[in-house]
Amino acid sequence: MFPKGFFAKGVAAGIKKVKGKKDLALFYSETPCTTVGMFTSNIVKAAPVLLSLKHLKARPDNIRAVIANAGCANACTGKKGIDDAGFCAETLAGMLGIQKQNVLVASTGVIGQFLPVYKILAGLEKLHFDVLKGKSDEVSAADAIMTTDTIRKVSTAAFVVDGKKINVWGCTKGAGMIHPSLVPSNKLHATMLAFILTDAGIERGALDSALKEGVEDSFNCVSVDGDTSTNDTVVVLANGLAGNKKIVNGSAGYRKFCEVLSEVCLDLAKMMARDGEGATKLVEVVVRNAKSKSDAKKIASTIATSPLFKTAIFGNDANWGRVLAAAGRAGVNFNPEKTSVFIGNILVEKNGMAVDFSEAIAKKALTKKEVKVTLDLNAGKQESRYYTCDLTFDYIKINASYRS
Amino acid sequence: MFPKGFFAKGVAAGIKKVKGKKDLALFYSETPCTTVGMFTSNIVKAAPVLLSLKHLKARPDNIRAVIANAGCANACTGKKGIDDAGFCAETLAGMLGIQKQNVLVASTGVIGQFLPVYKILAGLEKLHFDVLKGKSDEVSAADAIMTTDTIRKVSTAAFVVDGKKINVWGCTKGAGMIHPSLVPSNKLHATMLAFILTDAGIERGALDSALKEGVEDSFNCVSVDGDTSTNDTVVVLANGLAGNKKIVNGSAGYRKFCEVLSEVCLDLAKMMARDGEGATKLVEVVVRNAKSKSDAKKIASTIATSPLFKTAIFGNDANWGRVLAAAGRAGVNFNPEKTSVFIGNILVEKNGMAVDFSEAIAKKALTKKEVKVTLDLNAGKQESRYYTCDLTFDYIKINASYRS
Numbered sequence: 001m002f003p004k005g006f007f008a009k010g011v012a013a014g015i016k017k018v019k020g021k022k023d024l025a026l027f028y029s030e031t032p033c034t035t036v037g038m039f040t041s042n043i044v045k046a047a048p049v050l051l052s053l054k055h056l057k058a059r060p061d062n063i064r065a066v067i068a069n070a071g072c073a074n075a076c077t078g079k080k081g082i083d084d085a086g087f088c089a090e091t092l093a094g095m096l097g098i099q100k101q102n103v104l105v106a107s108t109g110v111i112g113q114f115l116p117v118y119k120i121l122a123g124l125e126k127l128h129f130d131v132l133k134g135k136s137d138e139v140s141a142a143d144a145i146m147t148t149d150t151i152r153k154v155s156t157a158a159f160v161v162d163g164k165k166i167n168v169w170g171c172t173k174g175a176g177m178i179h180p181s182l183v184p185s186n187k188l189h190a191t192m193l194a195f196i197l198t199d200a201g202i203e204r205g206a207l208d209s210a211l212k213e214g215v216e217d218s219f220n221c222v223s224v225d226g227d228t229s230t231n232d233t234v235v236v237l238a239n240g241l242a243g244n245k246k247i248v249n250g251s252a253g254y255r256k257f258c259e260v261l262s263e264v265c266l267d268l269a270k271m272m273a274r275d276g277e278g279a280t281k282l283v284e285v286v287v288r289n290a291k292s293k294s295d296a297k298k299i300a301s302t303i304a305t306s307p308l309f310k311t312a313i314f315g316n317d318a319n320w321g322r323v324l325a326a327a328g329r330a331g332v333n334f335n336p337e338k339t340s341v342f343i344g345n346i347l348v349e350k351n352g353m354a355v356d357f358s359e360a361i362a363k364k365a366l367t368k369k370e371v372k373v374t375l376d377l378n379a380g381k382q383e384s385r386y387y388t389c390d391l392t393f394d395y396i397k398i399n400a401s402y403r404s
Numbered sequence: 405m406f407p408k409g410f411f412a413k414g415v416a417a418g419i420k421k422v423k424g425k426k427d428l429a430l431f432y433s434e435t436p437c438t439t440v441g442m443f444t445s446n447i448v449k450a451a452p453v454l455l456s457l458k459h460l461k462a463r464p465d466n467i468r469a470v471i472a473n474a475g476c477a478n479a480c481t482g483k484k485g486i487d488d489a490g491f492c493a494e495t496l497a498g499m500l501g502i503q504k505q506n507v508l509v510a511s512t513g514v515i516g517q518f519l520p521v522y523k524i525l526a527g528l529e530k531l532h533f534d535v536l537k538g539k540s541d542e543v544s545a546a547d548a549i550m551t552t553d554t555i556r557k558v559s560t561a562a563f564v565v566d567g568k569k570i571n572v573w574g575c576t577k578g579a580g581m582i583h584p585s586l587v588p589s590n591k592l593h594a595t596m597l598a599f600i601l602t603d604a605g606i607e608r609g610a611l612d613s614a615l616k617e618g619v620e621d622s623f624n625c626v627s628v629d630g631d632t633s634t635n636d637t638v639v640v641l642a643n644g645l646a647g648n649k650k651i652v653n654g655s656a657g658y659r660k661f662c663e664v665l666s667e668v669c670l671d672l673a674k675m676m677a678r679d680g681e682g683a684t685k686l687v688e689v690v691v692r693n694a695k696s697k698s699d700a701k702k703i704a705s706t707i708a709t710s711p712l713f714k715t716a717i718f719g720n721d722a723n724w725g726r727v728l729a730a731a732g733r734a735g736v737n738f739n740p741e742k743t744s745v746f747i748g749n750i751l752v753e754k755n756g757m758a759v760d761f762s763e764a765i766a767k768k769a770l771t772k773k774e775v776k777v778t779l780d781l782n783a784g785k786q787e788s789r790y791y792t793c794d795l796t797f798d799y800i801k802i803n804a805s806y807r808s
Binding site: 351401 | 445446447448449477479480481482484514515516517580581583585629630631632633634709710711712715716718719721723724725726728729730731732733734736737738740741753755756757758795796797799800801803804805
């Protein structure tokens with residue numbers, strides 16, 4: 001169920017070039033939300049990221065709305081960019097009878113172009129009337145943030161704590177310039193946009209640590225092209241309308257909340273990889289039996305971003321040498337002669353050397369919609385799972401002329 | 405002129421799948437060579453790299469020959485791989501009346517397959533007869549090391565020191581899995597193969613530091629796909645037959661030698677980028693006015709390996725936002741609002757924001773065979789130049805089925 005007290009809707013405001021395409025979303029809560037966010041670590045941060053950071057710092061327990069648009073990233077737009085984003089927030093706040101600082105903003109699209117402010121204001125006016133009429137339509141909101149995405153990305157979950165049913169709903173967008181490196185708002189860092197709404201009552205510190213935990217193995221473990229965006233944003237708004245006793249760190253309710261939030265984050269992150277620009281399949285890179293989790297993640301990330309690995313996967317080619325070659329340049333010390341590589345469940349390399357395997361069976365595993373490649377380091381007990389997609393002709397097609 | 409006392413030739417030994425294609429080269433010197441090398445920093449090092457390191461350490465002033473083959477990388481082949489490479493070196497040494505340790509080996513091609521030793525021995529026998537007959541043909545040697553390369557890569561230079569003419573000749577191969585990160589043989593590190601021959605008389609320490617200097621701004625500043633190979637090797641053999649007084653560190657002759665060697669290295673490195681798999685153009689990324697050279701290089705390398713940047717260049721799209729976005733994730737602190745971006749000589753971004761520029765003129769600069777993109781950080785005085793190519797449909801085509 002969509003969380004209590006929330007409104008979400010998307011409209012076509014004319015920001016995208018294609019007429020009639022939804023490109024402006026509003027997420028709104030009847031009551032103040034405890035809100036936490038994680039943002040891109042890119043040094044070049046878009047205006048909406050900078051503004052949202054400021055508002056989150058000022059009103060962490062009193063966020064009421066998030067405006068998100070596609071079609072224009074409002075990045076590399078200087079002071080005017082921040083003023084534009086602020087003007088949108090302020091105007092919406094005026095319509096809703098809240099304050100500018102109660103509003104977060106997020107943008108995705110072309111870099112270096114100014115926001116079409118008046119189109120956005122006209123769109124917000126429509127959305128504001130829908131809020132008044134209670135005409136929520138979360139599916140349209142998820143659609144409005146899409147750019148080169150080909151599928152809508154929504155994930156929901158629910159659980160019971162304290163005898164109360166708690167609902168979690170999240171949506172995300174992202175197919176290209178995807179290699180989030182999200183850091184908490186007090187540190188900064190990721191263009192994927194994800195908005196997660198919950199009616200849980202939860203303390204801010206608990207929400208914050210739950211998000212960090214959730215992001216680490218999901219959004220921060222997904223890459224389409226290795227390019228970390230200027231606009232990446234994940235925010236969770238919790239309005240407490242489920243009526244549960246506030247969830248605090250360390251409680252059983254907290255553990256449950258973490259699990260559910262992590263599930264939603266992972267579900268959304270995998271959708272991004274599966275729908276990566278030009279992708280024909282979802283690829284899961286597992287590095288296991290590493291000395292440390294950070295070792296495992298560095299290697300998994302290097303394999304998952306290797307163009308040679310990704311084109312081999314596109315070609316259904318069990319070219320395990322590219323797995324080892326990528327692992328070897330990850331900056332982690334390991335003994336290649338103790339490794340094994342599996343494609344699906346098929347062992348293709350052992351002790352750093354080829355093993356006899358059926359190319360036909362390997363090809364069969366590679367032609368599936370979901371391909372798992374495992375590198376076993378045989379050096380410890382830690383593992384990391386990284387999600388990516390194949391690198392295809394369509395990736396080139398999409399990106400050789402994105403601006404035009 | 406080809407350096408005195410050297411022999412170089414390539415033959416078809418049947419290692420490559422295509423019958424009759426040259427795939428085995430021999431470089432040989434009549435007299436002992438002072439030899440230095442730099443090798444891949446990949447943790448997964450091919451057998452020929454490991455063996456050459458050993459031989460270089462044992463006989464740094466007495467290398468006589470280098471065997472290089474294409475079609476099989478002899479990487480991930482365990483102890484058998486090292487034995488195979490050693491057997492080839494030993495057999496050649498026997499034919500030439502030298503010792504196994506006087507011979508270096510280098511391989512490029514598919515990972516995880518054993519060397520076809522008997523084909524190589526038959527090829528070496530032919531080459532050995534050519535040595536005896538003095539039938540050197542350096543062009544065929546440069547051809548024999550090519551894999552997905554479409555053009556032969558040779559560079560020559562000469563200068564006079566001490567009244568003696570000194571000749572430098574180099575060849576290289578490399579179009580894919582190109583992101584060398586070469587380190588001196590005493591540290592280890594990079595599949596590009598480059599062989600540089602000179603008849604200069606030069607002390608080993610001087611040759612060593614000249615190579616390090618030369619590689620830093622050439623082979624270590626070139627990337628086709630960001631993938632550092634298991635086999636990268638650069639070796640310089642100096643046999644002293646020019647008859648000059650030995651060049652020592654710090655002398656005027658040394659400076660001259662460094663300049664010439666650096667030129668040859670840069671010339672060869674640029675050929676690799678221009679001939680990168682699927683490339684339609686050579687792209688030079690200049691990061692200037694950085695605080696430090698290392699800052700400049702980190703940023704230039706990140707831009708040069710960004711798939712989004714490289715596809716935009718393929719599409720002749722002046723998408724400078726991707727330049728800034730890539731720079732921002734390089735792990736270097738800088739102020740985006742002080743930057744400028746140029747495409748060719750056209751200013752397209754200033755102070756972190758778009759400037760008005762003619763898209764037509766920018767497109768014209770982008771459709772050239774050599775494209776220069778400059779990011780000015782306005783933060784210091786250091787610069788770095790990085791060489792890459794565009795990312796195209798043909799890159800995918802070549803790499804989606806390399807093994808088969």
